[in-house]
Amino acid sequence: MKFCSSCGSTVTFHIPEGDNRDRFVCSDNNCGVIHYENPRIITGCLPTYQDKVLLCKRAIEPRYGLWTIPAGFMENGETTEQGALRESWEEAYANLKIDKLYALYNLPHINQVYFIYKAELLDTSFKSSSESLEVALFSEEDIPWEELAFTVVEKTLKRYFDDHKKQNFPLHMEDLDRAVRPGSVR
Amino acid sequence: MKFCSSCGSTVTFHIPEGDNRDRFVCSDNNCGVIHYENPRIITGCLPTYQDKVLLCKRAIEPRYGLWTIPAGFMENGETTEQGALRESWEEAYANLKIDKLYALYNLPHINQVYFIYKAELLDTSFKSSSESLEVALFSEEDIPWEELAFTVVEKTLKRYFDDHKKQNFPLHMEDLDRAVRPGSVR
Numbered sequence: 001m002k003f004c005s006s007c008g009s010t011v012t013f014h015i016p017e018g019d020n021r022d023r024f025v026c027s028d029n030n031c032g033v034i035h036y037e038n039p040r041i042i043t044g045c046l047p048t049y050q051d052k053v054l055l056c057k058r059a060i061e062p063r064y065g066l067w068t069i070p071a072g073f074m075e076n077g078e079t080t081e082q083g084a085l086r087e088s089w090e091e092a093y094a095n096l097k098i099d100k101l102y103a104l105y106n107l108p109h110i111n112q113v114y115f116i117y118k119a120e121l122l123d124t125s126f127k128s129s130s131e132s133l134e135v136a137l138f139s140e141e142d143i144p145w146e147e148l149a150f151t152v153v154e155k156t157l158k159r160y161f162d163d164h165k166k167q168n169f170p171l172h173m174e175d176l177d178r179a180v181r182p183g184s185v186r
Numbered sequence: 187m188k189f190c191s192s193c194g195s196t197v198t199f200h201i202p203e204g205d206n207r208d209r210f211v212c213s214d215n216n217c218g219v220i221h222y223e224n225p226r227i228i229t230g231c232l233p234t235y236q237d238k239v240l241l242c243k244r245a246i247e248p249r250y251g252l253w254t255i256p257a258g259f260m261e262n263g264e265t266t267e268q269g270a271l272r273e274s275w276e277e278a279y280a281n282l283k284i285d286k287l288y289a290l291y292n293l294p295h296i297n298q299v300y301f302i303y304k305a306e307l308l309d310t311s312f313k314s315s316s317e318s319l320e321v322a323l324f325s326e327e328d329i330p331w332e333e334l335a336f337t338v339v340e341k342t343l344k345r346y347f348d349d350h351k352k353q354n355f356p357l358h359m360e361d362l363d364r365a366v367r368p369g370s371v372r
Contacts (some may be wrong), residue, residue, distance in 0.1 A: 001191060002193070002194070003189055003191050004189065005210075007189065020276075037263075038226045038260060038261065039227060041227065075225075076223055076225055076294075077295075080299060104266075108263050108268075111263065113260075113266060130204065172316065177265060
């Protein structure tokens with residue numbers, strides 16, 4: 001960030017009065033807006049169908065050509081569930097019924113929080129999209145483990161197949177924090 | 187948003203190519219950055235001590251002078267738990283041990299998602315701060331129901347005292363699609 005989005009002046013990076021961490025602050029005294037930056041939510045579904053799960057082969061960067069579950073940035077004006085269903089439609093034209101919140105991941109090194117819902121695929125009319133080169137159902141033995149796009153996808157799939165054997169699907173919560181910044185905790 | 191934070195040019199508000207909703211887009215062809223806006227996470231604790239809960243009387247707007255649980259915007263570089271503990275320290279100097287994730291609320295009308303952790307107060311050395319005029323423990327019959335700052339606080343407290351009678355504290359999830367004034371949801 002170099003310029004103030006309110007007035008167009010330059011910004012400086014410092015701790016504002018009464019605050020305790022560096023922020024981008026407008027250098028114009030008449031404006032002086034503080035531009036806060038906060039983590040973003042990734043919301044998505046783990047679509048299940050009989051003993052299989054639906055995966056999408058990414059048609060966009062990052063991780064072009066690798067497999068993922070349908071998920072993406074939560075948008076303003078929607079709930080986490082609505083966002084998960086929207087992303088599943090945009091990436092795979094998947095008709096889903098959400099079963100439950102299945103996984104929450106904190107990724108503080110990239111300022112993201114993941115919401116993953118376990119969801120039932122209502123039919124097999126899914127198809128590829130502008131965001132997915134290919135969309136397909138996989139049973140556990142067919143999962144392309146070496147070609148998964150993200151760690152959270154791998155972790156979620158492993159947990160799902162374990163839980164599926166027990167027919168018990170608790171909410172999984174995990175922090176994947178490789179780089180917590182000094183000062184971020186009291 | 188009026189100006190591009192990358193180059194200082196003006197922005198326009200339209201649907202970028204390949205997208206499906208309006209975004210702020212830099213009008214300079216050499217820059218052209220799309221400025222996404224996404225929901226923010228509020229993270230906090232419900233601090234418990236014996237049969238009481240800790241509340242803070244707000245020293246800042248909005249809802250100056252009304253009572254709340256310690257909570258605030260999640261910061262970059264931290265987890266939701268770390269943010270909840272940080273806010274509890276900043277608002278009440280509360281020494282807490284997190285017990286469990288207790289409530290998740292979607293507030294799509296204001297682009298917020300709340301994480302509230304049930305947490306045990308380890309001692310009674312809490313005190314007021316620059317963000318709280320007063321910090322105190324309340325038993326159920328003493329809660330200032332008519333002076334609570336936010337609907338999510340009221341909902342969480344009601345659930346907590348109900349759950350406390352049963353000694354069973356499941357994760358509560360709810361979508362609140364509009365602001366409800368304290369008192370009107372009881």
